[in-house]
Amino acid sequence: MRDAIRLALVVAAKDARAELRSKTALLSATVFGALVLVIFNFARDPTALSATDLAPSALWVTFAFAAMIAMNRAFTVEREHGALDGLLLAPVPRGALFAGKLLANLAFVGIVEAVALPLFILFFNLDLSRVFWGIVGTAILATVGFVAVGTVFGAMTVRTRFAELLLPVLLLPFMVPPLVGAVQVTSRLLADRPLSEMLGWLRILAAYDVVFVTVAALVFSSVVDE
Amino acid sequence: MPSSDGTILHAVGLQRSFGSLRVLRGLDVQVRSGEALVIVGANGAGKTTLLRLLAGLARPSAGEVRVLGARVEPSAPDARRPIGFVSHQSMLYDDLTVAENVTLAARLYGLADPVGAARRALGAVELGDRAEERPARLSRGLLQRASIARALVHDPRLLLLDEPFTGLDGPAAARLTVLLEERLAAGVALVLVTHHLDEAWTLATRVAVLAAGRWALEEPRAGDLAEFLPRYHALANA
Numbered sequence: 001m002r003d004a005i006r007l008a009l010v011v012a013a014k015d016a017r018a019e020l021r022s023k024t025a026l027l028s029a030t031v032f033g034a035l036v037l038v039i040f041n042f043a044r045d046p047t048a049l050s051a052t053d054l055a056p057s058a059l060w061v062t063f064a065f066a067a068m069i070a071m072n073r074a075f076t077v078e079r080e081h082g083a084l085d086g087l088l089l090a091p092v093p094r095g096a097l098f099a100g101k102l103l104a105n106l107a108f109v110g111i112v113e114a115v116a117l118p119l120f121i122l123f124f125n126l127d128l129s130r131v132f133w134g135i136v137g138t139a140i141l142a143t144v145g146f147v148a149v150g151t152v153f154g155a156m157t158v159r160t161r162f163a164e165l166l167l168p169v170l171l172l173p174f175m176v177p178p179l180v181g182a183v184q185v186t187s188r189l190l191a192d193r194p195l196s197e198m199l200g201w202l203r204i205l206a207a208y209d210v211v212f213v214t215v216a217a218l219v220f221s222s223v224v225d226e
Numbered sequence: 227m228p229s230s231d232g233t234i235l236h237a238v239g240l241q242r243s244f245g246s247l248r249v250l251r252g253l254d255v256q257v258r259s260g261e262a263l264v265i266v267g268a269n270g271a272g273k274t275t276l277l278r279l280l281a282g283l284a285r286p287s288a289g290e291v292r293v294l295g296a297r298v299e300p301s302a303p304d305a306r307r308p309i310g311f312v313s314h315q316s317m318l319y320d321d322l323t324v325a326e327n328v329t330l331a332a333r334l335y336g337l338a339d340p341v342g343a344a345r346r347a348l349g350a351v352e353l354g355d356r357a358e359e360r361p362a363r364l365s366r367g368l369l370q371r372a373s374i375a376r377a378l379v380h381d382p383r384l385l386l387l388d389e390p391f392t393g394l395d396g397p398a399a400a401r402l403t404v405l406l407e408e409r410l411a412a413g414v415a416l417v418l419v420t421h422h423l424d425e426a427w428t429l430a431t432r433v434a435v436l437a438a439g440r441w442a443l444e445e446p447r448a449g450d451l452a453e454f455l456p457r458y459h460a461l462a463n464a
Contacts, residue, residue, distance in 0.1 A: 080320060088300075089282070091304055
């Protein structure tokens with residue numbers, strides 16, 4: 001078990017080092033996220049729709065698409081020069097490989113969300129001081145599940161010619177449940193609703209995480225091997 | 227541990243199909259400690275597919291591969307530990323330096339001193355002075371040497387080499403031959419797929435011709451390359 005954790009950390013550290021050097025995924029996802037927020041901000045008619053009504057959807061659409069860009073990169077680097085073969089050849093349990101890629105993807109998506117959230121606050125002119133940690137917690141809860149699914153689909157599509165196109169097509173339907181839940185919780189947080197009104201959605205998000213992280217870990221081996 | 231007869235690699239009844247295309251049609255492969263099996267064949271004969279099956283990078287449609295007695299399959303990571311593989315592709319990350327790439331491989335194999343092991347492997351292929359460069363800045367030959375260092379870093383008992391001489395200049399090819407001879411003398415088993423028979427011939431203890439997914443010939447190396455070549459061309463083009 002300790003060896004599997006060590007190997008997962010080696011894989012995650014490799015991804016982090018490569019990304020920090022190239023900054024390809026982080027830069028493109030962050031710029032994309034900022035652009036989406038700018039468009040939402042200027043497309044909104046403030047007399048017809050209040051900021052708090054639009055904000056939850058805008059935030060989660062931004063997170064979702066920016067996350068997809070970040071995740072697309074995770075397996076693209078493995079395709080170049082057959083690097084994935086190097087990982088598969090090594091005596092690394094597939095579970096550890098999945099955990100490493102998941103950790104790296106969570107870090108990338110987390111960074112993108114961490115950059116997008118202040119921009120969201122700025123553009124929508126919202127005071128999130130009372131609900132900030134609630135939104136952060138919701139983001140963590142929603143992100144873990146769809147990043148786990150994205151990690152599996154990334155591995156599945158990496159050997160295809162249209163990986164960049166296939167990943168969003170496969171992943172988007174699986175992102176709907178956590179996105180709906182996250183939007184519902186966020187809108188209640190912004191409207192100062194009591195926790196009891198959010199508990200149902202939070203349970204759904206937690207259940208999604210447990211189910212899909214487990215399923216993703218179990219099926220990863222069969223999708224990553226030729 | 228090798229078996230009592232020194233067998234390191236033993237594959238039985240290997241078949242591989244891609245849809246209706248049968249690439250390998252029931253191959254047996256046995257390589258013992260200190261043996262070098264050189265496989266030749268025309269393009270599309272199934273040589274690379276065979277190496278990928280032996281490395282555990284692809285599942286056979288039928289048959290099995292055993293290395294040091296352990297069945298090579300995705301769920302058995304330790305069975306892959308004795309294998310070193312030089313592929314068509316470098317398996318290196320462009321965003322990491324050559325040294326970082328080889329060190330990463332050493333870490334994945336759980337070596338006690340990954341940085342030192344990487345330094346030694348790069349030194350063995352005379353790439354120590356280019357270790358801090360990114361792979362994208364290396365020539366084809368230097369990239370091949372980096373790829374070989376990556377494959378050798380964990381001192382594998384079985385070396386699978388797919389066209390290892392590609393891109394190497396004369397001195398580098400000679401150096402690789404010496405390196406492989408040293409490994410053979412140390413008991414490493416070697417399976418080498420190549421079109422560069424002139425370089426591989428001296429290494430070979432056995433030669434095999436793969437044609438249409440079957441062994442057209444598999445025998446101990448004997449005689450000169452010049453005597454073998456006409457037979458090879460006849461079998462490969464049959």
